[in-house]
Amino acid sequence: MFNSPIGTLYLTFSGRLLSGVSFEKPEHVPFRKGAAPASFIKELKAYFSGAHVAFSQEIKFLTGTDFEKKVWSALKDIPFGETRSYKWVAEKTGNSAAVRAVGRALSKNPVPIVVPCHRVIESDGSIGGYSSGVEVKRRLLEMEYYAKGK
Template identity: 40%
Template sequence: MSTPRADTHALADPAMAALHDATTPTDADLAALHARLESRADADLDVVYRTVDSPVGPLLLAATDAGLVRVAFAVEDHDAVLQTLADRVGPRILRAPGRLDAAAREVEEYFAGRRHSFDLPLDLRLSAGFRRLVQEHLPHIGFGSTASYAQVAVAVGNPGAVRAVGTACATNPLPVVVPCHRVLRSDGSLGGYVGGLDAKRTLLTLETAA
């Protein structure tokens, strides 16, 4: 898909005008201009994104000023995910890998077995109500541990909402970081997973082996 780009209006910027008039701009001039234009462009954006490689395939990471808003597996169709973000968050979306360096680093540390929990700010605006309540509980299921859908329903105060817990896990906008893969059926079988059962199995195996 084609994603919108922030218009920096560079020639209208006083720094650009000064640079345009200068016969021999210095490295400091150029650095200051780049920082100013980058800051202006960032201020105009609703969502920034990048992809990272992982043992479960390429992951799309997307963030707003509030925090990480979306993690998507390749099977989810990244173009469709970005279009949904444009519709629900805002149309000004830009691929900006540097803005997501911290998130990419924590994801890579997780898959390398060096990180057992994430310390990233999260933007949970894509979930609401009971689904959000469930998703906020999921990080309390520790690394290498699992819980059943029924146990999660009890933990969030609604023992009869087992199916709704399953729906909350299936619609989790931040898989891996918000660990819905740790929720299993009561008989120990995997249940469903947004990234596919092979991905869920890989994540669980990674955690038990770490």
């Protein structure tokens, strides 16, 4: 667990590899307390303090289709404090017509924040959806926007 300014984050690991970040306690995973890697906790603290963090924690996707993994990989190209459209992500996957499929893939992202699906918005600039709720997405985007101005 990690207590953040936007709520408790439940962190799931497969060995030393991050496999999940959730705002709700995962039901399908036996929960046991253990120490997350100190370097990852340090990065989370820095991120929520407004630092421009490129997370270095290795990730293991335990779920996801090849397309979903391609979408999640593309998100790492969106810089801190910036946003891109669903269409941009679809184009990065090589399938510009897959805008709706991108939205579905984002909703299944097992490691939000670290794989920054919150940085994807509608082409018209509206915020779009978020698996943990639009208010959480708005807070993450505002935090990054104001931190980027520092």
